[in-house]
Amino acid sequence: MNIVKGECCYEDKELEIPVIVHKLQALSERMKDSSSKLPHVKSDLSKFLSGYNGEKSLEFHLTFLQNDLYHILHDVRLHDGERFFQIDVLIISPFFAVIAEVKNLSGHITFDGKFSQLIQTKNGQERAFPDPLLQVQRQITQFRAWLKKSSLPQVPLHGMIVMSNPYSVLTSTDYEADNLIVKPPSLLSSIDTIKKQYDKPFISQKELKKLTKQILIQHELDERPILDRYGLERTDIINGVFCPECKSFPMRRIYKYWTCPRCSCRSTSAHLSALKDYYLLFGKTITSKQLREFLMIDSYQLATRLLQSTPT
Numbered sequence: 001m002n003i004v005k006g007e008c009c010y011e012d013k014e015l016e017i018p019v020i021v022h023k024l025q026a027l028s029e030r031m032k033d034s035s036s037k038l039p040h041v042k043s044d045l046s047k048f049l050s051g052y053n054g055e056k057s058l059e060f061h062l063t064f065l066q067n068d069l070y071h072i073l074h075d076v077r078l079h080d081g082e083r084f085f086q087i088d089v090l091i092i093s094p095f096f097a098v099i100a101e102v103k104n105l106s107g108h109i110t111f112d113g114k115f116s117q118l119i120q121t122k123n124g125q126e127r128a129f130p131d132p133l134l135q136v137q138r139q140i141t142q143f144r145a146w147l148k149k150s151s152l153p154q155v156p157l158h159g160m161i162v163m164s165n166p167y168s169v170l171t172s173t174d175y176e177a178d179n180l181i182v183k184p185p186s187l188l189s190s191i192d193t194i195k196k197q198y199d200k201p202f203i204s205q206k207e208l209k210k211l212t213k214q215i216l217i218q219h220e221l222d223e224r225p226i227l228d229r230y231g232l233e234r235t236d237i238i239n240g241v242f243c244p245e246c247k248s249f250p251m252r253r254i255y256k257y258w259t260c261p262r263c264s265c266r267s268t269s270a271h272l273s274a275l276k277d278y279y280l281l282f283g284k285t286i287t288s289k290q291l292r293e294f295l296m297i298d299s300y301q302l303a304t305r306l307l308q309s310t311p312t
């Protein structure tokens with residue numbers, strides 16, 4: 001049985017909440033508080049959410065780019081022939097393309113060129129991150145390889161590091177790529193500066209459309225099971241329908257209603273979010289036995305009826 005009927009299609013690349021965020025939210029809610037892996041899952045969830053919020057804060061500034069000249073693609077994941085690579089924001093025009101790596105870090109940020117690292121100082125604590133310049137350079141190499149593999153024309157590629165947190169304080173030491181680091185309000189002028197380097201386009205509007213279309217066709221979501229990522233077993237996941245009001249579980253199915261033993265809330269549709277959790281954690285297929293176990297119901301007929309009435 002399929003929880004999701006039909007295949008999803010992704011025809012545009014506007015910014016949306018990444019699937020990994022939905023998966024980690026479902027996972028963190030369905031892990032036991034005592035699990036030693038819960039802090040790791042919660043920390044990853046906040047990291048991915050912060051990344052999404054960073055990109056979200058760029059959206060406003062990107063709307064000022066001429067939409068007949070630039071195509072903007074968020075969160076693109078492509079295969080270069082050897083491995084996957086992910087680009088936060090790809091801005092393409094007939095003249096050039098910009099690969100932007102977005103970092104939503106707060107506090108005092110130092111770009112350290114000598115040791116190729118980024119140091120965040122926050123609340124008196126220092127933390128090191130990999131140099132985003134190396135990430136962008138790798139993405140440029142991989143995007144170039146992808147263009148070649150896809151028999152598409154090469155366009156000049158520029159990297160950009162966007163520090164999206166408006167309150168972060170930026171400094172650098174021995175960093176050769178200072179000019180590539182921007183905050184969202186100066187994104188537009190940085191793109192204009194790049195544009196001035198080019199008198200004529202490298203590809204036609206038709207080729208640009210073809211290129212964008214190919215990116216959307218070849219974009220692939222990371223479908224690796226989320227439980228594998230943390231070495232979790234099915235038995236580590238809490239079964240049951242959660243109460244939409246007080247979040248306690250499991251709700252009991254009494255006649256036509258899901259009923260919460262704690263707050264007495266009644267619902268006819270509380271199983272839908274449980275089914276969504278199942279889909280995010282285990283995939284789109286489910287057997288009748290798995291469904292009954294997960295919803296904690298005994299009746300085969302009820303299980304079939306609930307699944308058949310699930311909206312696509």
Ligand SMILES: [Zn+2]
Pocket residue numbers: 243244245246247248260261262263264265
């Ligand atoms: Zn309740």
